[in-house]
Amino acid sequence: MSSYIPNTAAEQKEMLAALGMTSPDELFSVIPKELRASELKLESGKSELEVRRIIEGLASTNTRYSAIFRGAGSYDHYIPAIVKTVTSKEEFVTAYTPYQAEISQGVLQSIFEYQTMICELTGMDVSNASVYDGAVAAAEAVLMCQERKRQTVVLSGALNPQVVQVIKTYCASRSIPVTVVPAKDGGTDAEAMAAAVNGETACICFQQPSFYGVIEDAEALCAMAHEAGAKAVMSVNPIAMGVLKTPGECGADVAVGEGQPLGIPMGFGGPYLGFMAATQALMRRLPGRIVGQTADDNENRAFVLTLQAREQHIRREKASSNICSNEALCAMTAAVYLAAMGPDGLEECAKQCYDKAHYAAEALCVVPGVELVNDKPFFHEFVTTCPVPAETLNKALAEKGILGGLPVEGGILWCVTEKNSREQIDALAATVKEVCGK
Amino acid sequence: MKLIFERSRSGRGLGLLPPCDVPRCELPENARRTGRPALPEIGEIDLGRHYTELAKQTHGVNDGFYPLGSCTMKYNPRINEEMAALPGFTGIHPLQEEQTAQGCLEVLYRTQKALGEITGMDAVSLQPAAGAHGEYTGLLLIRAYHQARGDLARTKIIVPDSAHGTNPASAVMAGFKVVNVPSDEHGFVDLDGLRAAMGPDVAGLMLTNPNTVGLFDPNIRTITDIIHEAGGLCYYDGANLNAVMGIARPGDMGFDCVHVNLHKTFSTPHGGGGPGSGPVGCKEFLAPFLPGPVAEKKGDTYAFAVPAQSFGRVRTFCGNFLVVVRALTYILSLGKEGIPAAAQGAVLNANYLMKKLADGGYEMAYPGICMHEFVMTLEELKKETGVSALDVAKRLLDFGIHPPTMYFPLIVHEALMVEPTETESRETLDEAAEVFLKILDEAKNDPENLHTAPHRTPIGRPDEVTAARTPVLRWKAE
Structure with missing residues (x-):
């Protein structure tokens, strides 16, 4: 058992004596007796070796698949070795928020570089230093777009359903009405969305590619929002940004997304990375920390947390958001990943996702009863019908070490990344044929 | 220090991906981006050295004493890091079938139970990703409770003037008006001021105890009674839990819900500003409103469940899971003796x-x-x-x-x-x-x-005024 207290019992006694105390209880004399806790109903503390055995035991009961064909918000991409090496450096792991700029230039510069890369990926003007995850990024973006006379939100039903839930939570507490326009053919129903947007609409929000993998006509959606005087929030997959038209090119006002695909492990759901970037016009409405460049008293380039007049520690109840801690180390992870990949590597990764997903779709659709549900261009996810219960198919796949797609209404949502080899895709198709062809 | 973009040379890079082993196909022309992103093109050694340079200009817990008030910069045990890096956790998809992720679910369940015991609460959600996120979640519980009772008049949250800025900011995000109450000359809540603020519009109180001046408010039971008598609920901001964990429990002080910071009290690292984790605990009567899913145990198996009247989600999946792994490792190491010993x-x-x-x-x-x-x-x-x-x-x-x-x-x-x-x-x-x-x-x-200090740091005092007046928030090629 350890409390990671270096001082021995004898030393602690001496320290108490220096305070004129004989018992540690005296330190807590101010706490009323009736509030003192009895012994916690927890196990006794354990040695490092015992704890290791327990936790390793828990990890070992999870099933690790050799091939993963499931995405839906968490993606299995290759993580370069250098990413882990860099981001496990003790200084980065253990440092506090870089409020003391003179001894925090490393973290500050890494965030400045991250902000630059997010702007490059999204084609937007300014990025913040991150928020909790892609869903919170979308929710914060929707809040950013609120105007005195425009306070309703129109969401595409082709957004990740969990993202919709989070946006609804954030809007409900601010009494902001939210309309969800049901998806059509796996994407945004542009006509229905246009009909739902009116003079009170603050913004629309949609996802590129959609939750069902469909490549949206993002330019048209942004233009539609702007014609109605509303803003457009576009949630993008960052890997897809290696090839797809950027939010900047499409005319979005705020670009957000889940940064997990950028070198962050699936990790049963977190920690992840919410990235947020906006047009110059919305800079001062961005929530959370932002790093800016300046100079020190000797004219050396220096970085600081800036535009803090937006933030809770200065503005309190008038802040643009309550966010304090963000996902700094995940932002650094994304930056190292993007630097390791480079523009060529990212483009190649995106292309391979696209190519392999199309190869897989073709291979799966050879099986009778397996068909593409949506007749739309897709990126690296797609929905097929499934002639047998999805659970039956996934169980058979699991026996071969394959994590099958996510069961969704009307079939299965598959995901294919650069990590899936042709061999794995062929094995997937063979098993699907075996199970569904019976 | 050069920026990573200034180290970039056209054509350099790493050999990370194999050639594509399936036929190439064309992306529709109108869907393609025009230019390439100006990401760095850099060899692995220069990439490694760049970040080593940055690490040298970063002050971590192991670089020296870190007495940063309200932030609990305790040592981050190495074993926690090793456990969080186990492939049996990092490689698990959050939407895997529950029976294939029993280890992850057990981590969540055990942590929920332990945090409930330490805080004196009956139910815990691990979904909030940070302290402020936990505050927001706790306030949404209070909001959902009043709404479920049809008591829509409760629009105000009481916050002491000594509170952390996130408290009032979270209250506003949760749709409340903030009422600041003064502190007395000892830094405690002024009881008369508190009583004067009571009324049928009070939804609840947010409080840290020990408070932000480092003192345990001995009137805490009186304070929570005043709020309860007025029909409000009490929210405990766990920012300062490290002082009293295992010594006194928020649940016994009369609080109805609480958030804890795993990245403060439970030794998980701060990461230069995150990721943290801000689990929320509550008494039984608030449990039906918690964000879902939460981990449950049925017989010998673990499963996710969404509480009956859940107000919704505050984040995707089940929160910052790998941070939770670190915290559980710490809780198991300390145990029932080590937790009060740490306080x-x-x-x-x-x-x-x-x-x-x-x-x-x-x-x-x-x-x-x-x-x-x-x-x-x-x-x-x-x-x-x-x-x-x-x-x-x-x-x-x-x-x-x-x-x-x-x-x-x-x-x-x-x-x-x-x-x-x-x-x-x-x-x-x-x-x-x-x-x-x-x-x-x-x-x-x-x-x-x-x-004129500091004199020995990599840079001197930076010009923050210029940074805010003429913001330069990204690098651009010249």
Whole structure:
């Protein structure tokens, strides 16, 4: 058992004596007796070796698949070795928020570089230093777009359903009405969305590619929002940004997304990375920390947390958001990943996702009863019908070490990344044929 | 220091991906981006060295004493990192079938149970990703509770004037109006002021205890009773739980819900600003409103369940899971004896250092026994010598000590808030005290040396005014 207290019992006694105390209880004399806790109903503390055995035991009961064909918000991409090496450096792991700029230039510069890369990926003007995850990024973006006379939100039903839930939570507490326009053919129903947007609409929000993998006509959606005087929030997959038209090119006002695909492990759901970037016009409405460049008293380039007049520690109840801690180390992870990949590597990764997903779709659709549900261009996810219960198919796949797609209404949502080899895709198709062809 | 973009040379890169082993197909022309993103093109060695340089200009917990008040910068045990990096956790998809992720679910379940026991709460959600996110979640519980009872008039949240800025900001995000109540001369909640603020529009109270000046409010039961009698609920901000974990429980103080910071109290690292984790606990009557899913145990198996009247989600999936793994590792290491021992060690270290600094001439804002942290006021020193709390903080940098939290709480002028934590040895405290006293001496004899500090850091004081007036928030190619 350890409390990671270096001082021995004898030393602690001496320290108490220096305070004129004989018992540690005296330190807590101010706490009323009736509030003192009895012994916690927890196990006794354990040695490092015992704890290791327990936790390793828990990890070992999870099933690790050799091939993963499931995405839906968490993606299995290759993580370069250098990413882990860099981001496990003790200084980065253990440092506090870089409020003391003179001894925090490393973290500050890494965030400045991250902000630059997010702007490059999204084609937007300014990025913040991150928020909790892609869903919170979308929710914060929707809040950013609120105007005195425009306070309703129109969401595409082709957004990740969990993202919709989070946006609804954030809007409900601010009494902001939210309309969800049901998806059509796996994407945004542009006509229905246009009909739902009116003079009170603050913004629309949609996802590129959609939750069902469909490549949206993002330019048209942004233009539609702007014609109605509303803003457009576009949630993008960052890997897809290696090839797809950027939010900047499409005319979005705020670009957000889940940064997990950028070198962050699936990790049963977190920690992840919410990235947020906006047009110059919305800079001062961005929530959370932002790093800016300046100079020190000797004219050396220096970085600081800036535009803090937006933030809770200065503005309190008038802040643009309550966010304090963000996902700094995940932002650094994304930056190292993007630097390791480079523009060529990212483009190649995106292309391979696209190519392999199309190869897989073709291979799966050879099986009778397996068909593409949506007749739309897709990126690296797609929905097929499934002639047998999805659970039956996934169980058979699991026996071969394959994590099958996510069961969704009307079939299965598959995901294919650069990590899936042709061999794995062929094995997937063979098993699907075996199970569904019976 | 060069930016990574300034190290970029066209055509350089790493050999990460194999050639594509399936037929290529064309992306529709109108869907393609036009230019390429200007990401760095860099060899692996230069990439590695770049970040090693950045690491050298970053002050981590192992680089020196880190007495940052209200932030609980305790040691981050290495075993936690190893456990969080196990492939049996990192490689698990959050939407895997539950029977294939029993280990992950058990981690969640055990952590929920342990945090419930430590805080005196009946149910816990691990979904919030940070402290402020936990505050927001806790307030949504309070909101959902009143709404479920059809009590729509409760629009106000009471926040003491000594509170952390996230408290009022979270209350506004949760749709409440903020009512600030004053602190008395001891830094405690002014009971008369609190009573005066009561009414049928009070939804609840947000409070830290020990409070932000490092004192345990002995009137806590009276305070929570006042709120309850008015029909409101009490929210415990767990920012300062390190002082009392295993010693006194928020649930026993009359609080109805609580958030804890795993990245403070439960030793998970701060990561230069995150990821943290801000689990929320609550009493049974609030449990149906918790965000889902939460982990449950049915017989020998674990499963996710969404509480019956859940107000919704605050994040995707089940929160910052790998941070939770670290916290569980820590809780198992400390156990029922180690948890109160840690609190006791934190309070002992704080009082030991406070006495040394007080004896040496620093003025304490609230003399007497403190909890895990104490607040000094340099108001008099500034009048005498012109040396501010900022000057002292900046001079500490020259000695490899991370400065205390400055100018917080707002109710103390020229405040420096010192939290040594339990993981520092007596020698570290002794040495730090010597540095503090040397600086006090300098303030009286050579104030100029403090106004111009720091002198030994990679950069001098940065020009923050220019940074905010003419924002440069990204690099651009010339």
